[in-house]
Amino acid sequence: MSWTDERIDQLKQLWEKGLTASQIAEKLAGGISRNAVIGKAHRLGLKARPSPVKSGESSAAEAAPAAPRPTPAAAPAAPAASAAAAPSPVEAPRPKPAAPAAPRVVATTTGAGGKTSLLDLSDKICKWPIGHPGDADFHFCGKPAQPSFPYCGEHCAVAYQAQLPRRDRPGGGGRPFPPTMPGMRPR
DNA sequence: CCCTGATTCGC
DNA sequence: GCGAATCAGG
Numbered sequence: 097m098s099w100t101d102e103r104i105d106q107l108k109q110l111w112e113k114g115l116t117a118s119q120i121a122e123k124l125a126g127g128i129s130r131n132a133v134i135g136k137a138h139r140l141g142l143k144a145r146p147s148p149v150k151s152g153e154s155s156a157a158e159a160a161p162a163a164p165r166p167t168p169a170a171a172p173a174a175p176a177a178s179a180a181a182a183p184s185p186v187e188a189p190r191p192k193p194a195a196p197a198a199p200r201v202v203a204t205t206t207g208a209g210g211k212t213s214l215l216d217l218s219d220k221i222c223k224w225p226i227g228h229p230g231d232a233d234f235h236f237c238g239k240p241a242q243p244s245f246p247y248c249g250e251h252c253a254v255a256y257q258a259q260l261p262r263r264d265r266p267g268g269g270g271r272p273f274p275p276t277m278p279g280m281r282p283r
Numbered sequence: 284c285c286c287t288g289a290t291t292c293g294c
Numbered sequence: 295g296c297g298a299a300t301c302a303g304g
Contacts (some may be wrong), residue, residue, distance in 0.1 A: 132297050134288060
């Protein structure tokens with residue numbers, strides 16, 4: 097579907113009425129995406145209107161040249177592990193990704209300690225904890241994470257394991273934890 | 284994670 | 295011109 101005069105008119109009205117781009121996208125027929133609406137709005141010269149992300153805009157000092165956006169490149173084969181239960185060894189806060197100026201080096205480890213710390217974590221960094229929180233040398237794996245996974249390939253293999261029949265499972269088959277805990281009634 | 288608009292860039 | 299992908303902020 098393309099932008100007929102009618103649709104452009106609706107867009108103008110709804111936009112100036114204050115609807116969000118996604119709301120407009122829903123109203124207009126034809127599987128129009130929110131991006132399409134915004135893109136068209138810009139080309140129509142509309143835009144303006146409270147934009148959440150408009151605050152910053154330093155009046156000077158634009159030292160950063162354009163980041164040479166490398167083509168994403170197709171992801172390698174997915175781990176294909178049928179997710180059983182994610183252990184989620186540690187919950188780590190997710191700081192903003194590193195500055196876009198970061199060189200395209202493989203692993204991001206702190207130059208200082210050589211250990212991947214909390215501050216180095218991002219979506220693309222394996223968050224598998226090494227050592228114990230609180231210990232001086234506690235750190236994270238830091239290798240590139242499998243796309244859309246929190247861990248690298250190795251640690252995904254550890255974290256996501258298909259459920260095996262009990263008798264085939266190493267260690268015999270009972271619960272991995274003590275069958276009963278203090279104060280817990282067996283169910 | 285959800286959302287917002289802004290921008291880029293291959294088509 | 296179009297809009298998906300990405301960015302940048304809430």
